[in-house]
Amino acid sequence: MWRVLWLGMLSLVLVMAQMLSAQARPESLAPLADEVSPAVVNITTTTVIEGRTGPQGIVPEGSPFEDFFREFQDRNGGNNGGNGNRPQRSSALGSGFVISEDGYIVTNNHVIADADEIEIEFFPGDGQPKELLPAKVIGTDPNTDIALLKVEAPAPLKFVSFGDSDTARVGDWVVAMGNPLGQGFSLSAGIVSARNRELSGSYDDYIQTDAAINRGNSGGPLFNMAGEVVGVNTAILSPNGGSIGIGFSMASNVVSKVVVQLKEFGETRRGWLGVRIQDVTDDVAEAMGLDKAKGALVTDVPDGPSKEAGLQAGDVILSFDGAVVENTRSLVRTVGNTEVGKTVRVVVYREGKTETLKVTLGRREDAERQANSTTGDNSEPPKVTEKELLGLSVGLLTDQIRGELNLPAGTDGLVILSVNEVSEAWEKGLRAGDVITEAGQQKVATISELETRISEAKEAGRKSLLLLVRRNGDPRFVALNLLK
CATH class of the missing domain: 2.40.10.10 (Trypsin-like serine proteases)
Known part of the structure; x- marks a missing residue:
């Protein structure tokens, strides 16, 4: 008796599940196509x-x-x-x-x-x-x-609206429309295959879809089932130029912000924090005393908003304008979407504790134009007396070396003369001509100072030493293992 009742209830559940599944996917996309x-x-x-x-x-x-x-x-x-x-x-x-x-x-x-x-x-x-x-x-x-x-049309045009791309889930149905291969108004359907894809840009936030996207579809809309635009079809991954089910659409939450600025100003106006940053790796986090790899590590603070607010190289940005900073990509996107001229709170980790600073954002486009107007000159470092440390051969900076490396007058540090190609330093990208300006978040100008920083780190039980290294003026932090 109970067995029969149990089987009957199971059958009912299966029937209801099939009905719900049928409702989840419309029998036809024609009504949606007619609408959009x-x-x-x-x-x-x-x-x-x-x-x-x-x-x-x-x-x-x-x-x-x-x-x-x-x-x-x-x-x-x-x-x-x-x-x-x-x-x-x-x-x-x-x-x-x-x-x-x-x-x-x-x-x-x-x-x-x-x-x-x-x-x-x-x-x-x-x-x-x-x-x-x-x-x-x-x-x-x-x-x-x-x-x-x-365009100037003789009568009001029919239009579509942007939807919230952040609500798009992997597995949701989507529809792509456009002019593939010059065939004219064509529709294809698929699902959201992945979210938050990054291709090459700082502001990339692509929705990946298996809806057929081919040449000519570029610029066309990707619709959700409510007829809202959740993406702009932009690129495909293909060995032959045709669709193989891996297409990318720029998320509408990125596009809509850009469109508002283009409509108002004719160009974009993105916020600019004015720092150079890199991701915090596990070894860098350990060297700095962070409990885990998080945030964005500041490698340099040129003249600009952050320098005026007191940010320093070696700070780890943990929060920006109330939003948690997971990595450099999230910080760049969040800053870029913030209004130029807005004063924001930036929480940083510095020397074992957190500090909150207020930064008034500049405009990224202005900073980029200024940076592009300057040029540099690169030269090979000369041979000087050297010391082998951490797989590196380092030497003192002289005025002659500063000139040949195009370094500002007064720059202090140690020049890397050569790198052992089987060392961790080589694996992490250090090369001859790089300049070490800090070790253990303290400035170094002599070989003995570098040796002292190594000894201090070992005595403190550190497994690695954090170096601030500059190449062609661009700084970055590198953590080298002290146990190898």
């Missing part, structure tokens, strides 16, 4: 390319086959009847989506970069523009590969 399609656009760009003499793109310039291919092109009209230097027009295709009824359109920067003309084709339907409309560029952000365009 009118806001998706095809983008055609035209670029004028200066004419070239010779068979460019067929054989390298100067090749022994160059004359043969030039003669072949001339016979077949390849040089346009002798006008081979005449400028030619090149076209490319991409995708985008309308975000306001007055004609603002989002796409990828690489879709419209260097374009001389941009034309927008709208999804066919009632109330939609029937002809291609020219678009102008409002602003671009190469760091996130986002561009904002504007």
Whole structure:
């Protein structure tokens, strides 16, 4: 009796589970496609390319086959009847989506970069523009590969809104729309395969999806099942250029912030803290007395907001404006999303205790332009008397060495003359020409001072010694094991 009842209840549970599963995935995506399609656009760009003499793109310039291919092109009209230097027009295709009824359109920067003309084709339907409309560029952000365009339409346009990409879960259904391989308005479906992917940029936050994304899909929207844009389709991972189910869409929470700034200013305005940082590794944490590897380790504080606020090289930033700092990536993104000119609280770990500092943020773009306007000169270090320590051969800095290494006058430290290639120092990237300016978070200017720091660390029971090393002016911390 109980067995029969138990089996009946189990069957009921299985039936309910199947019903819930069926409800989780709609029988058709057609209603969603009907809702969002009118806001998706095809983008055609035209670029004028200066004419070239010779068979460019067929054989390298100067090749022994160059004359043969030039003669072949001339016979077949390849040089346009002798006008081979005449400028030619090149076209490319991409995708985008309308975000306001007055004609603002989002796409990828690489879709419209260097374009001389941009034309927008709208999804066919009632109330939609029937002809291609020219678009102008409002602003671009190469760091996130986002561009904002504007068209003047005869009537209000249908548009879509951004959703909260942070709520997207691995396994959620998503739909990609765009202009793959020039085929026009096309839809593909899949799931969120992974979150928080990083490709190459400081501000990367990609959603990975197996929804088919191909060339021409770039700049198109990735929708959730509510018809909200949770990503902008940007890149694929593929050995052959076609979709293999690994596509990347820039998260909408990144894109929406960029779009607001492009619309208001025509450019981005990201917060700037004014420090150089690196991740805290396990050995660095142990050398500094941290209970675990966390935060962002400050390696240098040039002139700027942080220096004015009192931050120092060797500080570990644990919290920024109330948000916990997990690593350098999280700090860069959080700072970049913070308003320029805002005064924030920064909690740092310094010499065994925490301190709270107030920093008024500058603008990152201004700092980058200033940094790009300066250049350096690198030279090989000369041979001087050396001392073997921790797998390194080090020597004293002299005025001559400072000049050859392009170091500021008065810079103190020890120059690395050579590195044992089987040592931990080599594995961690130390090379000849690097300059050690601190050891154990204390300045060193002589070999005896470095030896003292090594002895002090060993006496304190430390397993490693933290060095502050500069290369071409850029500092970083390296922890070397004292037991090896």
